[in-house]
Amino acid sequence: MEQPNLSYINQLSGNDKAFKDKLIGVVKREFPEEKAIYVKNISANNYKEAAENVHKLKHKISILGLEKSYAVADDYENNLLEQNTSGKAEFDAILQAITDYLTTI
Amino acid sequence: MNCIIIDDEAMARTIITQLCTHIPSLNLLEEFPNAMQAIKYLNQNEVDLIFLDIHMPDFTGFDFIQTLKNPPKIILTTSDPKFAIEAFEYECIVDYLVKPLLLPRFEKAIQKAEAFGIKRKPAKKVTVEKKESSSGNDLYVNIDRRLIKIDIPSIYLVEAKGDYIQVKTEDKNYTVHSTLKKIADKLPNDLFLKVHRSYIINVQKIIDIEDNSVLIKKDVIPVSRSNRPELMKRLNLL
Numbered sequence: 159m160e161q162p163n164l165s166y167i168n169q170l171s172g173n174d175k176a177f178k179d180k181l182i183g184v185v186k187r188e189f190p191e192e193k194a195i196y197v198k199n200i201s202a203n204n205y206k207e208a209a210e211n212v213h214k215l216k217h218k219i220s221i222l223g224l225e226k227s228y229a230v231a232d233d234y235e236n237n238l239l240e241q242n243t244s245g246k247a248e249f250d251a252i253l254q255a256i257t258d259y260l261t262t263i
Numbered sequence: 264m265n266c267i268i269i270d271d272e273a274m275a276r277t278i279i280t281q282l283c284t285h286i287p288s289l290n291l292l293e294e295f296p297n298a299m300q301a302i303k304y305l306n307q308n309e310v311d312l313i314f315l316d317i318h319m320p321d322f323t324g325f326d327f328i329q330t331l332k333n334p335p336k337i338i339l340t341t342s343d344p345k346f347a348i349e350a351f352e353y354e355c356i357v358d359y360l361v362k363p364l365l366l367p368r369f370e371k372a373i374q375k376a377e378a379f380g381i382k383r384k385p386a387k388k389v390t391v392e393k394k395e396s397s398s399g400n401d402l403y404v405n406i407d408r409r410l411i412k413i414d415i416p417s418i419y420l421v422e423a424k425g426d427y428i429q430v431k432t433e434d435k436n437y438t439v440h441s442t443l444k445k446i447a448d449k450l451p452n453d454l455f456l457k458v459h460r461s462y463i464i465n466v467q468k469i470i471d472i473e474d475n476s477v478l479i480k481k482d483v484i485p486v487s488r489s490n491r492p493e494l495m496k497r498l499n500l501l
Contacts, residue, residue: 166363170278170281170363170365170366171281174281177281180277181274181277181278181281184273184277185274187273188272188273210318210320213318213342214271214272214318214342216342217272217275217342217362217363220342220362220363221274221363
């Protein structure tokens with residue numbers, strides 16, 4: 159499975175370590191909050207709201223260099239908008255991979 | 264250029280803030296997690312350029328643009344490329360950036376904004392246009408060949424019902440053979456607002472607003488998506 163990385167964040171930060179640390183800090187704080195809201199909505203079968211949550215999480219996925227995962231999330235978002243949960247397992251695996259990765263940086 | 268950021272995602276605001284530091288001509292004034300806070304700010308400050316997210320809860324980027332009478336230039340920042348065609352229907356939208364953002368593309372967007380000739384043109388205050396009432400404080404309706412006088416401020420709701428409209432007042436309801444458009448032309452714009460294709464409400468009689476509906480007296484009235492921005496403009500929001 160594709161693994162999260164800091165290539166985009168490094169590219170954006172250049173030599174600005176303070177900014178890099180700040181951005182990582184924001185991601186570490188915001189990602190678990192967004193994930194928790196998604197889990198709550200998908201558990202309650204609130205597909206439209208869950209699709210909006212996935213939409214927002216897609217940005218985090220792209221920031222962490224997960225290009226293929228982004229496409230998976232995009233398809234899943236569209237499925238949710240049609241009340242279809244196809245792709246949920248793959249998307250949940252992406253969220254778990256990010257969760258694990260964020261504990262290492 | 265004086266600019267602000269509107270994005271519900273802290274990470275996105277952090278990134279745009281950083282990108283702005285690379286452009287000497289940009290003066291970042293403020294950042295906002297939602298459009299409502301930005302509207303209040305725009306009422307009191309001059310802004311040349313807005314970095315605006317489309318997907319935000321309650322009030323989307325497009326809803327926000329529709330509330331501005333004379334919007335400054337806007338650069339949309341979104342994860343969603345599918346709104347690009349709709350975006351360029353708005354004259355004020357200079358560019359459409361798909362996240363994740365990188366400096367070269369960001370610089371190009373700023374160049375476009377500068378080429379659009381921004382010279383610190385202020386965002387106009389969000390105000391409600393007043394239209395003179397065509398008939399003073401009274402409205403006469405024809406019911407069973409009688410012309411009945413209705414005190415306009417007492418009307419709280421007008422509902423379209425086929426070939427008829429129902430005019431609801433504090434004291435009485437009237438069913439009149441007319442159209443919503445005809446009565447809309449007779450009602451003062453500062454008091455009444457069409458919130459749905461079938462409803463005109465007296466905004467002073469609103470009790471509360473929840474999601475896409477307003478409670479007015481005991482009636483729950485739907486608010487259509489296209490009319491919601493105008494309704495929000497009318498509110499004295501804290």
